[in-house]
Structures are given as structure tokens and as C-alpha cells.
Amino acid sequence: MKRLFSWSARPQLAFDVGTANIRVISAADGVLLDEPSVCCFDHRATPSTLIAAGAEAQLMLDRTPQGLKVQRPLYRGVLQDLEAACALLTYARRQVVGRSRLRAGPTLIGIPADATEVERRALLTAAEEGGFGRVRLVSEPMAAAIGAGLPIAEARASMLIECGAGTTEVVVISLGGVAVRKTVRVGGDALDRAISDHVHMEHRVTIGAQTARRVKLELSATGTDDAASLVSLKGRRLGSGLPTVLTLPSSDFDPVVRKHARPIIEAVKDCLAQTPPELSHDVCEFGVTLTGGSAYLPWLGAMITDLSGLEVRVAEHAEHCVARGLQQMLH
Ligand SMILES: Nc1ncnc2c1ncn2[C@@H]1O[C@H](COP(=O)(O)OP(=O)(O)OP(=O)(O)O)[C@@H](O)[C@H]1O
Numbered sequence: 001m002k003r004l005f006s007w008s009a010r011p012q013l014a015f016d017v018g019t020a021n022i023r024v025i026s027a028a029d030g031v032l033l034d035e036p037s038v039c040c041f042d043h044r045a046t047p048s049t050l051i052a053a054g055a056e057a058q059l060m061l062d063r064t065p066q067g068l069k070v071q072r073p074l075y076r077g078v079l080q081d082l083e084a085a086c087a088l089l090t091y092a093r094r095q096v097v098g099r100s101r102l103r104a105g106p107t108l109i110g111i112p113a114d115a116t117e118v119e120r121r122a123l124l125t126a127a128e129e130g131g132f133g134r135v136r137l138v139s140e141p142m143a144a145a146i147g148a149g150l151p152i153a154e155a156r157a158s159m160l161i162e163c164g165a166g167t168t169e170v171v172v173i174s175l176g177g178v179a180v181r182k183t184v185r186v187g188g189d190a191l192d193r194a195i196s197d198h199v200h201m202e203h204r205v206t207i208g209a210q211t212a213r214r215v216k217l218e219l220s221a222t223g224t225d226d227a228a229s230l231v232s233l234k235g236r237r238l239g240s241g242l243p244t245v246l247t248l249p250s251s252d253f254d255p256v257v258r259k260h261a262r263p264i265i266e267a268v269k270d271c272l273a274q275t276p277p278e279l280s281h282d283v284c285e286f287g288v289t290l291t292g293g294s295a296y297l298p299w300l301g302a303m304i305t306d307l308s309g310l311e312v313r314v315a316e317h318a319e320h321c322v323a324r325g326l327q328q329m330l331h
Pocket residue numbers: 017018019020021022074076077163164165166167168187188189213216217220221291292293294295296297319
């Protein structure tokens with residue numbers, strides 16, 4: 001691949017800072033750290049102090065006493081909590097720098113393709129306050145396309161949908177650049193919330209975020225069209241406030257998952273409508289590649305095929321495509 005940098009010191013590390021997960025990648029060893037993008041702070045004194053980050057902080061989610069708060073640096077793919085972002089980046093860097101031969105040097109950080117100037121600056125500020133030296137921001141869908149093994153440099157269009165926790169990015173790439181793109185700030189986290197809302201409204205039971213995510217993963221494995229498959233979930237009954245266990249057919253969630261997928265399908269439709277005819281022809285011939293953790297939702301690919309007739313494939317280890325692409329960019 002063509003060298004991306006003119007820096008005298010080549011970047012040794014790359015960060016994929018996602019809404020749900022942060023990954024740190026080195027050129028030689030690939031993914032060195034893969035943990036949830038969360039931090040837990042103690043706000044009982046000023047200034048607040050970091051209690052835990054990453055996997056340890058995730059265990060505290062929905063379980064903190066008063067004064068402790070689990071914070072997510074990103075919401076819908078965008079940095080929203082600078083304190084948490086600095087803490088998370090510092091934590092992740094310290095976990096890997098010094099553990100190996102790596103030196104703290106220039107760094108690559110992935111960012112959504114449609115990030116505004118303000119969003120880019122916020123991420124650079126967090127990196128600077130987190131003790132990073134020089135940072136270069138790189139487009140996540142481009143990294144995902146490289147990581148998925150798409151022939152991005154060729155005069156041939158590749159359509160890719162990067163399906164994350166907070167965003168879904170639809171791009172058509174040709175000759176090493178993005179020809180058409182459409183981003184929706186909807187991802188796997190929105191489906192967790194939709195599942196939780198559905199159980200609340202239709203069954204009068206409140207469930208936690210972790211339960212909603214587990215239900216989603218079960219539905220992802222079974223699909224929602226088999227009335228015989230069941231999901232059970234523990235929650236708190238509205239009104240009585242008592243703990244309860246609900247057992248529901250997977251098909252109960254079919255309208256929920258379809259409604260969640262609708263803006264994504266609309267984005268695909270828009271992107272196809274804006275794609276010039278020659279590139280469109282390539283997309284028809286070579287199909288669509290899904291990357292990101294939410295690429296595994298089986299109805300997503302099926303709905304895209306129903307809409308467009310295009311063949312859809314889920315990239316191998318879809319959740320690690322951005323990380324694999326960043327690794328290649330480091331070489
Ligand atoms: N097997 C699966 N089926 C469905 N969803 C899954 C599966 N595995 C992971 N996910 C979901 O994928 C999302 C995480 O994907 P990923 O790590 O690509 O996101 P991210 O990079 O953190 O987010 P973003 O790029 O939007 O900021 C989460 O919502 C997670 O629940």
C-alpha cells in the first residue's frame with residue numbers, strides 16, 4: 001500500500017475508538033487491546049477521579065452506588081464526554097505502551113467519515129490531553145474496506161456498510177477514495193434501546209441495558225421469523241415493582257428489528273441513488289460487504305437484498321475490519 005505519512009517517525013499504534021469498543025492496534029501484532037469504551041468515575045469529591053476503565057468499568061454498568069458514575073465517551077459515534085474520552089485514551093495507551101517494545105510515537109485514530117470539524121477537533125483535544133503526541137485521523141469506513149480485503153485502489157466500485165454500535169456508514173469506494181457516502185447515527189445500541197422500549201411499552205416490564213443487549217444477541221443468532229424460538233428475560237414489573245421473568249417468542253421482536261433497520265435501508269437506497277451508473281454497475285456485479293459488530297444482524301443483509309436485489313456478504317471477523325485496516329495503514 002502507498003505510504004500515508006511523511007512523518008519522520010512512522011506511527012506504531014492505531015486506535016479504533018468506537019461507541020461500544022476501543023481497540024488498540026500495532027503494526028506487528030494487530031489488536032493489542034479490545035475493551036468496552038466505558039469509564040467509571042467517583043464524583044463524591046472535586047475533581048472527580050477515575051475508578052476503572054474498559055472491561056473493569058463495564059462490569060460496574062447499572063450497578064454503581066450513588067456518587068459513582070459509568071460514563072461513555074462516545075454517543076452515536078461522536079465524542080460527547082471529553083473527560084471520559086481523555087481517561088479512556090490514556091488508559092488504553094498505558095495498557096499497551098511499555099508492555100512491549102512499543103514507544104509512544106505518532107498515532108492513527110479512526111473517525112466516522114462524516115465527522116464535522118468540531119467533532120474532529122474534539123477527538124484531537126482528547127488525544128492531546130491524554131498525552132498523545134502527533135495524531136492523524138483516518139476514515140473508519142476506508143479502514144474497514146481495507147480490513148475487509150476490498151480492492152479499494154482499483155477502478156472498480158466496492159460498496160461497504162460499516163455497521164457499528166452508534167453509527168452505520170454506507171460508502172461506495174473506487175480508485176482509493178470515497179465516491180459516495182451516507183451516514184446514519186443509528187447502530188446496534190439503538191436496537192438495544194428499541195428492545196428495551198418494546199418490553200416496557202408492550203409487556204410493562206423494565207429491563208436493564210445489559211439484558212437488552214443479550215436479547216439482541218440471541219435474536220441475532222436465531223432470527224425473528226421462527227415463532228417456536230423463545231427468549232427469556234429478567235426485569236422489574238411496572239406497577240408492582242416486583243422482579244419478574246418474561247418468556248417471549250422471538251417473533252414478538254420482528255416489528256422492532258424491522259423498524260430499527262429502516263433508516264439503514266433508507267441510507268443504502270440513497271447511496272445507490274447517488275452512485276454514478278458505471279460504479280452502480282460494479283456494485284450490482286460485486287455486491288455489498290457488511291463490516292462492524294452489527295453486521296451479524298441477519299435481517300439487515302436480507303432486507304438489503306429484498307430492497308435492491310444485491311448480494312450481501314458479511315466480512316470475516318466483521319467487528320475487527322476497521323482494526324485490520326488500521327494495522328495495514330501502519331505498514
Ligand atoms: N453477533 C452479534 N450480533 C448482533 N450484534 C452484535 C454482535 N456482536 C456484536 N454486536 C453489536 O455490535 C456493536 C459493536 O460493534 P463495533 O465494535 O463494530 O462498534 P463500535 O466500533 O464500537 O461503534 P461505532 O463504530 O458505531 O462507534 C454493538 O452494538 C454490539 O452489541
